[in-house]
Amino acid sequence: GESVGLHLPTLSVQEGDNSIINCAYSNSASDYFIWYKQESGKGPQFIIDIRSNMDKRQGQRVTVLLNKTVKHLSLQIAATQPGDSAVYFCAEEFFGNEKLTFGTGTRLTIIP
Amino acid sequence: DTAVSQTPKYLVTQMGNDKSIKCEQNLGHDTMYWYKQDSKKFLKIMFSYNNKELIINETVPNRFSPKSPDKAHLNLHINSLELGDSAVYFCASSPRDNNYGYTFGSGTRLTVV
Numbered sequence: 001g002e003s004v005g006l007h008l009p010t011l012s013v014q015e016g017d018n019s020i021i022n023c024a025y026s027n028s029a030s031d032y033f034i035w036y037k038q039e040s041g042k043g044p045q046f047i048i049d050i051r052s053n054m055d056k057r058q059g060q061r062v063t064v065l066l067n068k069t070v071k072h073l074s075l076q077i078a079a080t081q082p083g084d085s086a087v088y089f090c091a092e093e094f095f096g097n098e099k100l101t102f103g104t105g106t107r108l109t110i111i112p
Numbered sequence: 113d114t115a116v117s118q119t120p121k122y123l124v125t126q127m128g129n130d131k132s133i134k135c136e137q138n139l140g141h142d143t144m145y146w147y148k149q150d151s152k153k154f155l156k157i158m159f160s161y162n163n164k165e166l167i168i169n170e171t172v173p174n175r176f177s178p179k180s181p182d183k184a185h186l187n188l189h190i191n192s193l194e195l196g197d198s199a200v201y202f203c204a205s206s207p208r209d210n211n212y213g214y215t216f217g218s219g220t221r222l223t224v225v
Contacts, residue, residue, distance in 0.1 A: 034214070036216075038153075041218075041219075042218055042219070043116075043202050043204075043217050043218045043219050044155070044202070044216045045216070046213065046214065046215070087153055098143070098162075098167055098168060098208070099157045099160060099168055100157065101157075102154070102155040102156070104152070104153070105154070105155075
């Protein structure tokens with residue numbers, strides 16, 4: 001079955017540095033990918049998405065890269081701030097499936 | 113104005129009881145979902161409804177019964193609660209057009225004792 005996994009369960013980054021969170025997926029039919037941020041006691045919050053016909057998409061301080069050849073997704077956060085501390089999830093979907101499949105999450109901790 | 117709201121936020125109950133969680137969205141989305149997040153933060157879909165019709169039932173025990181009175185509401189009723197049902201339950205909605213844009217509620221933490 002399809003699965004979405006993350007390489008690192010925890011990541012600690014110095015404030016001001018860039019963060020990179022990685023995600024591997026196994027379903028080559030997936031055509032839509034989303035990164036979510038979940039802060040303690042809150043629901044997942046949309047950060048950025050990307051479709052399979054793109055390799056890169058940029059938002060405010062965030063960039064998502066998609067490598068379909070190796071089925072790998074990454075989230076880059078520039079100039080990490082204390083407010084970026086959270087658990088980050090990648091999620092995938094493919095047309096007609098009508099559901100998001102989530103990865104296991106990476107906890108990002110910002111070191112002051 | 114909260115886009116996807118769930119009540120209650122916390123629910124503590126004894127084994128064997130029946131409880132309900134309510135969800136409402138004011139985004140005009142056609143599709144609503146219930147997700148379960150376990151103690152290891154893993155999020156897994158349980159149900160989805162499109163315009164009041166059940167679309168997805170991910171082999172959830174039939175003690176869980178979703179009900180959608182209209183497309184803005186999706187409630188979750190759980191019978192005969194078990195210890196393993198303890199988790200955080202998230203409601204979400206999506207417009208199901210080219211811009212999927214799932215929006216999640218803030219969750220209901222269910223603790224079964």
